Amino acid sequence: MTTRIPARFARCAAEGRPALVTYTMAGDPDLATAQAILDALPAAGADIIELGMPFSDPMADGPGVQAAGQRALANGQTMRKTLSMVEAFRRKDADTPIVLMGYYNPIYIFGVDAFLVAAKAAGVDGMIVVDLPPEEDAELCIPALKADINFIRLATPTTDEARLPTVLNNTSGFVYYVSMNGITGASIKNHAAVGEAVMRIKAHTDLPVVVGFGIKTAEDAARMGRESDGIAVGTAICNAVLGSLDNGKATAGTVGAVTSLVAGLAGGVKRAKEAA
Amino acid sequence: MTVHGANSLRNGPDEQGRFGIFGGRFVAETLMPLIIDLEKAYREAQADPAFKAEVEFLGKHYTGRPSPLYFAERLTEKLGGAKVYFKREELNHTGSHKLNNTVGQILLAKRMGKTRIIAETGAGQHGVATATVCAKFDLPCVVFMGATDVERQYPNVLRMKMLGAEVRAVTAGAGTLKDAMNEALRDWVTNVESTYYLIGTAAGPHPYPEMVRNFQSVIGEEIKAQHFEAEGKLPDAVVACVGGGSNAIGTFHAFLDDPSVKIYGAEAGGHGVDIENGHAASMTGGRPGVLHGNRTYLLQDADGQILEGHSISAGLDYPGVGPEHSYLHDTKRVTYAPITDDEALEAFQLCTRLEGIIPALESAHGLAQVMKVAPTMRKDETIVLCLSGRGDKDVESVGRYLGFNK
Ligand SMILES: Cc1ncc(COP(=O)(O)O)c(C=O)c1O
Numbered sequence: 001m002t003t004r005i006p007a008r009f010a011r012c013a014a015e016g017r018p019a020l021v022t023y024t025m026a027g028d029p030d031l032a033t034a035q036a037i038l039d040a041l042p043a044a045g046a047d048i049i050e051l052g053m054p055f056s057d058p059m060a061d062g063p064g065v066q067a068a069g070q071r072a073l074a075n076g077q078t079m080r081k082t083l084s085m086v087e088a089f090r091r092k093d094a095d096t097p098i099v100l101m102g103y104y105n106p107i108y109i110f111g112v113d114a115f116l117v118a119a120k121a122a123g124v125d126g127m128i129v130v131d132l133p134p135e136e137d138a139e140l141c142i143p144a145l146k147a148d149i150n151f152i153r154l155a156t157p158t159t160d161e162a163r164l165p166t167v168l169n170n171t172s173g174f175v176y177y178v179s180m181n182g183i184t185g186a187s188i189k190n191h192a193a194v195g196e197a198v199m200r201i202k203a204h205t206d207l208p209v210v211v212g213f214g215i216k217t218a219e220d221a222a223r224m225g226r227e228s229d230g231i232a233v234g235t236a237i238c239n240a241v242l243g244s245l246d247n248g249k250a251t252a253g254t255v256g257a258v259t260s261l262v263a264g265l266a267g268g269v270k271r272a273k274e275a276a
Numbered sequence: 277m278t279v280h281g282a283n284s285l286r287n288g289p290d291e292q293g294r295f296g297i298f299g300g301r302f303v304a305e306t307l308m309p310l311i312i313d314l315e316k317a318y319r320e321a322q323a324d325p326a327f328k329a330e331v332e333f334l335g336k337h338y339t340g341r342p343s344p345l346y347f348a349e350r351l352t353e354k355l356g357g358a359k360v361y362f363k364r365e366e367l368n369h370t371g372s373h374k375l376n377n378t379v380g381q382i383l384l385a386k387r388m389g390k391t392r393i394i395a396e397t398g399a400g401q402h403g404v405a406t407a408t409v410c411a412k413f414d415l416p417c418v419v420f421m422g423a424t425d426v427e428r429q430y431p432n433v434l435r436m437k438m439l440g441a442e443v444r445a446v447t448a449g450a451g452t453l454k455d456a457m458n459e460a461l462r463d464w465v466t467n468v469e470s471t472y473y474l475i476g477t478a479a480g481p482h483p484y485p486e487m488v489r490n491f492q493s494v495i496g497e498e499i500k501a502q503h504f505e506a507e508g509k510l511p512d513a514v515v516a517c518v519g520g521g522s523n524a525i526g527t528f529h530a531f532l533d534d535p536s537v538k539i540y541g542a543e544a545g546g547h548g549v550d551i552e553n554g555h556a557a558s559m560t561g562g563r564p565g566v567l568h569g570n571r572t573y574l575l576q577d578a579d580g581q582i583l584e585g586h587s588i589s590a591g592l593d594y595p596g597v598g599p600e601h602s603y604l605h606d607t608k609r610v611t612y613a614p615i616t617d618d619e620a621l622e623a624f625q626l627c628t629r630l631e632g633i634i635p636a637l638e639s640a641h642g643l644a645q646v647m648k649v650a651p652t653m654r655k656d657e658t659i660v661l662c663l664s665g666r667g668d669k670d671v672e673s674v675g676r677y678l679g680f681n682k
Contacts (some may be wrong), residue, residue, distance in 0.1 A: 056581040057454065057567060059461045060304045066448070078579045104302060105566045109580030131566065133308040135292070135301050156306040158468055163309055181306055182466040 023234030027077025045266025053102030062185030090123035126150035218268030225272030293482020298599035358653035372665030398453035399591030400432025402476030477520025481569030492526025544587035545614030636665030
């Protein structure tokens with residue numbers, strides 16, 4: 001594996017802090033604005049970028065991410081355009097890892113082999129595909145590993161000790177721990193349990209563990225970053241985009257709304273290990 | 277499980293929940309352990325004679341099984357070909373085949389110790405059947421229903437509420453069955469520890485397609501026995517409408533290995549299959565993709581985004597279909613044909629006037645297929661329609677279409 005992901009975690013660890021993983025929706029609210037947001041993320045403080053591939057039926061997402069995907073699709077976003085966003089980003093930034101996140105059907109319809117070739121060429125480092133559990137590894141996970149793209153698996157509160165090895169097998173890049181049983185955008189109820197779960201996963205793997213779902217503020221970031229190697233923020237960013245729109249259209253404030261939120265979160269991850 | 281011959285079409289699914297390339301378990305990790313538990317619990321129940329006995333007891337005394345096989349004499353005369361029989365699933369308690377499945381699954385949910393039931397519904401028949409067994413077994417019930425369907429199937433919304441269920445109207449998308457299923461899945465992920473998702477059709481992640489099929493297979497088994505009694509032979513053709521495909525697979529399964537029996541599934545042709553997003557005929561007009569936990573034929577655009585589709589019938593207004601039907605379509609064992617809204621409305625009226633039976637709009641699609649096929653058959657041949665539900669829920673909207681309400 002020669003993706004950009006391990007080096008980035010190593011750098012964050014050397015700085016004594018967890019990585020800030022940001023999720024933005026490709027094409028939201030329109031292609032040009034989404035590109036400007038993507039390009040501005042590293043300077044704002046994002047260490048790893050998750051780029052959402054919009055899907056008509058996002059079964060694991062709450063209203064914030066659902067609406068972001070609908071805005072993107074309404075403005076004509078396609079898989080090709082999403083890959084071209086990565087390509088354009090790579091011309092300016094050779095180091096920040098990009099992870100595509102979404103659902104399987106648009107990839108399946110693009111064609112798995114063609115997709116992996118195009119994604120690798122565009123500069124994609126990893127993928128998170130919500131509706132592909134280990135039981136379906138032959139579909140995309142194994143081909144992705146062969147194409148030198150990390151396949152990042154979700155572990156959840158329902159993933160018990162017995163199942164954890166199945167989930168970790170074939171996982172690479174990092175492990176994404178979903179902080180709750182629920183959809184994106186809900187609130188974490190039991191912070192202590194999240195910390196325990198992260199420690200439990202770390203006992204089974206040397207891979208970095210990133211916590212996501214329910215992290216909205218710099219304070220959440222500092223708190224959830226204590227035990228973990230990274231924290232992921234998505235809904236809050238999608239909502240920042242929404243809040244900046246005028247009649248559904250991007251405004252002069254849209255990119256800034258995202259970068260100022262991300263800068264605040266970056267401050268949070270810097271404080272994470274100090275607070276401990 | 278029953279073992280059939282190596283070439284049998286009744287062997288599916290395999291261990292991975294596949295029927296050929298279709299089916300599978302395409303769900304979020306949060307749900308995966310639960311789905312594995314569910315399969316384990318179902319296998320244990322299948323092996324337990326007490327479970328089978330309870331399903332049969334309730335089938336007889338609560339649902340009212342067996343449902344009659346009725347010779348539709350005037351319709352036969354009118355069509356001038358094969359003898360037409362109706363399998364009267366509309367006479368079941370709650371008015372459709374849906375109760376066959378909810379009785380089985382509620383007993384399973386009880387065995388698993390679940391304390392809350394959720395369901396999706398299109399026409400509201402599955403919602404009513406779920407609310408009914410939840411009342412009987414004293415379990416709280418939440419039914420997700422698209423906002424469009426809440427409006428066009430309002431009588432069923434009232435029934436669900438009276439039975440004590442909470443009905444949540446889903447406004448996402450076109451507000452139909454697909455959107456209701458998305459929302460049910462979101463609820464399930466959130467309440468996975470306490471909640472049993474009682475899926476209403478032979479679709480979703482493994483083991484649902486197999487389990488729902490098995491609970492509905494009583495339809496075809498009874499047809500086989502009743503038809504032997506009436507005619508001394510197998511029927512020459514069987515027909516059912518296909519939404520997600522539960523009444524259809526329940527009707528077809530017993531006949532899959534009887535090559536003399538022609539099998540027809542009626543899909544929702546809406547305004548016509550040439551009109552993009554104007555129909556819900558996923559096998560005629562779609563292609564294989566992955567949604568709601570399984571790979572199957574789906575209506576989708578070139579980029580893999582799922583289309584909403586359209587049908588006059590809320591129960592057929594779904595862009596996918598159960599995976600076993602996709603397999604039977606590819607292997608050509610079953611002929612799936614689209615029926616337009618207008619054809620279904622015509623069949624609805626014909627059945628009502630000639631036989632004094634008001635069919636559900638879903639079932640009227642099956643009948644429209646019978647109206648096409650029966651006249652091409654000999655008079656000594658027979659064709660059996662699964663009359664999956666009664667049309668009480670539809671009289672208001674059909675009245676509106678036909679201009680009765682002026
Ligand atoms: C009477 C009736 N028939 C058929 C259907 C379609 O479902 P399925 O294809 O699962 O039988 C419905 C669904 O609501 C229904 O109410």
